[in-house]
Amino acid sequence: xxxEEVQNEIIDEFSMFEDWEERYQYMIDLGKTLPLxxxxxxxxxxxxxxxxxxxxxxxxxxxxxxxxxxxxxxxxTKGIIAILIRAFSNQHPxxxxxxxTDFIDKIGLKEHLSPTRANGLVSMIKQIxxxxxxxxxxxx
Numbered sequence: 751x752x753x754e755e756v757q758n759e760i761i762d763e764f765s766m767f768e769d770w771e772e773r774y775q776y777m778i779d780l781g782k783t784l785p786l787x788x789x790x791x792x793x794x795x796x797x798x799x800x801x802x803x804x805x806x807x808x809x810x811x812x813x814x815x816x817x818x819x820x821x822x823x824x825x826x827t828k829g830i831i832a833i834l835i836r837a838f839s840n841q842h843p844x845x846x847x848x849x850x851t852d853f854i855d856k857i858g859l860k861e862h863l864s865p866t867r868a869n870g871l872v873s874m875i876k877q878i879x880x881x882x883x884x885x886x887x888x889x890x
Contacts, residue, residue: 753845756837757853764857773862777829784832787819798877801870803827807835809881815840816885818878827867830859831874838878843889846882851875 751759767773787796791808798805803824809816818839822828837853838846854860854875860868 753837753841753849757850760833760837761853761856770858770862773857774826774829777833778825779829780832780836781822781825781828781830784821784828784835785819787821791819792821798870798873800873801827802864802866803870805831805870805874807831807874807877807881809878809885811843811885811888814842814889816843816846816882818881827870830863830867830871833859834874834878838882843882843886847879847886 764773764776767776787806787808792806796806796808798807801822803822805820805822805827807818807820809818811817816839818835820828820831820835822831838849841849854871860871863871
């Protein structure tokens, strides 16, 4: 699946819910399904700067695709990173770098987050793209 196809799937899933309480619950459930980051990657180097909660993201490259694992100490934040990992994991670095993130606005996520969580979301996306840039550089 392409990034855009995954993002459209996420948009469709969020559109099934009547209100934001249901969407928050869905995000919490997504966070519970997040493949856990290995404890050895829960380091200062892997913490997303600018997040209210602690969020760790680790990336590695397998067969020219970037795979992400993550964790957070807050359930909503864990749901947010789960959405991002789902959209961007197992994709080519170039595709991650060039990917649009409008799906975040289309599901209404940013407008339903506190300012500090919204900043954290932007920081998570930035870090995912930075990992992709680093791996793309290695491929060139």
